[in-house]
Amino acid sequence: MHDTIPDLLRHAALRYGEREFLRFPETSLSFAEVEAETGRLAGALAAKGVRPGDRVAVMMENVPGWPLSWLAVLRAGAITVPVNARYRAADLEHVLRDSGAVATLTTAEHAPHIPGPAYTLDTLTGAAPPPDVRIRSDDIANFQYTSGTTGFPKACMLTHDYWLRTAQVVAGQVRLRDDDVMMIAQAYSYMDPQWTTLLCLIGGIPQVVLPRFSASGFWPAAREHGATLTYVLGTMPLLLHKQPPSPLDRRNRMRLVLCSGIAPALHRAFEERWGALWRELYGSTESGTDLIAAPEAGETVGTGAMGLPPPGKEVRLDEETGEILVRGVPMMKGYWNHPEATAHAFRGGWYHTGDLGIQDADGRIRHAGRLKDMVRRGGENISCAEVERVLGEHPAVLSSALVPIPDELFGELPKAFIQLNPGHEPGRDTAMSVIAHARQRLARFKIPAYVEFVDGFALTPSARIEKRHLLLPERDQRAGAIPVEEERT
Template sequence: MADRRSDVPDTVPALVRWAAARFGDREFLRFPDVSLSFAQADAESDRLAGALAATGVRPGDRVAVMLDNVPGWPLSWLAVLKAGAVTVPVNVRYRAADLEHVLRDSGAVATVTSAEHAGHVPRGGHVVHTLDALTGSHPAPEISPSPNDVANFQYTSGTTGFPKACMLTHAYWLRTARVVADLVDLRDDDVMLIAQAYSYMDPQWTTLLCLMGGIPQVVLPRFSASGFWRSAREHGATLTYVLGTMPLLMYKQPPDPLDRHNRMRLVLCSGIAPRLHAAFEERWGAPWRELYGSTESGPDLLSAPDARDQVGTGSMGLPPPGKEVTLDEETGEILVRGEPMMTGYWNHPEATAHAFRGGWYHTGDLGVRNPDGQIRHAGRLKDMVRRGGENISCAEVERVLGEHPAVLNVALVPVPDELFGELPKAFVQLRPGYEASGPTAASVAEHAARRLAPFKVPAFVEFVDGFRLTPSARIEKRHLMRPDQRTGAFRVTLPADKERA
């Protein structure tokens, strides 16, 4: 299918129209109750673009999209870009503190959401559109963005501090999708299956990959460990991308005689556990290959589908064309340069300069070289917690916890966890008059749960008399890390801790 992608356009709106003209009535997006062809998706995103423009959205405006995994998410994304605006994906689990930060920082003029989530969106000069209210037959604006125009403000924890918006261009998105499309060598009968929330990177670049190849994308409402492979069989999926806790949660399900009865020809995964790599392949009868990258830099290292010798080694493969990856000689940090790459962090020129010092993007990840010369992941330098597939900014959670009346000072650190990789743990110094007890720990966690997405709420709370500080009066977190991080800590059980079955 290489010739099919030889004339692919270089912006997202142009790609949608190109695919509609080329693939027409072929199925493009498959949701539980709705299926859209390439032509239908083009027409409906045109209609939504016209509706947004009619409400006052102009080129360069930021428009937040806060929806579940419904057809309206990709259609709204494409519509915002067709209107010449910038999409700000918002996690539907965000609540007051993190939602306010993203909308205020991005300067979003409007949010496209559903009636279910509209009540969580702050007003005050910010327009909230429910998807079903964006009606009418206004023509789509005649706007042609350039490849270097920003398409998304994609929020990530960055290297340190509060979440920052990575400015991602049309060229970034098209390059990302093209790299993976070339890696997997798309076929006419391929079917992509995705279970992550559309507000994350992955369903977005897989959508573009499917536009390039003229293949359907099956979008599950949410990830289900017990139902994932049943869905793969039902939909005839041949390709998928998983990450975080998803593989282990699936592996912990009871073996099924039908486990290997699927069409899957390749599972792309970030962070395959080396000790279970061969077991994954044996159980489900498909090769699993590493894909390493970040929101800032897109795909950086990829393991080829036929690289059977890398199974179980932890090797993350080789850089795609146009990318260079190396290790810092002193720290072992993974450094990247080339394309695709974000243009920087919105409103954070100093953070952008720091991330790209020396002409390389500093990932914050540590790596070591295997005997074959390829890099394997060896930890992180970032002040963040990676809970499954979620990045948690320590500074953001610390700010919210610090608002609790009992908290004098607080530090958030990662705790190793077999299932989630890491869980957030809060070290809390109490104000005088408060008791270091289980009820106090629960009160602190419940406060966070009212202000933050559930996955950001500390799983452990430990009370301390004080903190060791750096010369600049910052908490020296390395002194908080112990072999047994659960000793002396109160375990807080919240809905986010429950595995999806």
């Protein structure tokens, strides 16, 4: 394995040369072209005063400039701070101030809104050679901000070794082939397009980067580009499944869909509909890949089992709470500027994921919701993920989010925010239909007490609903909501 990301890029450019590496809607770049352009940009950054260890933010949409900027910053010995291109003033200022970024690489669209020095790539001109800096595998490559759903994000300090191990683990598990094509639809500021970029450098295969995730456009894009590998997560699988079936569904080259959070009841239907294997990949920004199901692990289909730890990782459940605990490599160095949070996350020598798990007789772990994504109703804990999964099975429901709202009697009550599929009308009849469906499948105390219909949700870069926007403390959570409980007992 190579020691650093620039080492891997140099090796791939020598080995694969003019083979296609990055494919965007309007542009295609070879391995050699990316190596040359990132070298030029690294020299331009050094000429602007960027030094090893400096933090440089990158705020762009899914355009070629994103991976070029990332690789150039690393080649200059600096640290990349990925910034969600949808951030507005408060989030943007938090990340730039917290990271201590010396500059931001961006596009003309975002440049006017960025405090401090901001450069578009076309202004980074000149012929300065890339700086001759020594980079070690344990040097930090990214301040990767977690896409927190309930609070301001924290920066995970991720090393070159972290990224290379993460990509190598997946490359080994998926049995990379010479004719593979990786396709990704998440924002580049999030983890996944970054480690898949490295996976493509390892295998000498192209990465197709879609501008954004589109449920209606995903499989047509897979057919157009001949994609064989992809990774989806969050709300993406269910949104794909809710698209009308098409005679073209199985007309694709896809051989493997990696997914975090496959609905067990739909797992086999996914594989049959699109004619590709779907396999679980479980991990986090803090710890990389922790569990992965191999392509040949057909016995996991429909069970919810998340696979086995890759080499270098140990995974177990906390005996008291059932929380999933992880140790080994790769692992973040800690949270930047948050030593207390780092110590708490790694108490007892294990990284505490905040996820709940259930272990089956074969030792496999299934996901059972978030430790913090719970509603405490009287003496009962309600997993938001469990209720959301059931609500999502109703034909009217496109997407849903369950949150706790204060209640004098019970402490908290569950409230469901629901986005409807086209053709369904928001109103009490629809709300009661969804609740009747839930009553057939959930314990009585888990049934939402209130339903509020919304046009859409703000999503994190990992395609999860950003619940902090639903939990504004000044908001009256009952105003505009439909009470759906039959009785408060």
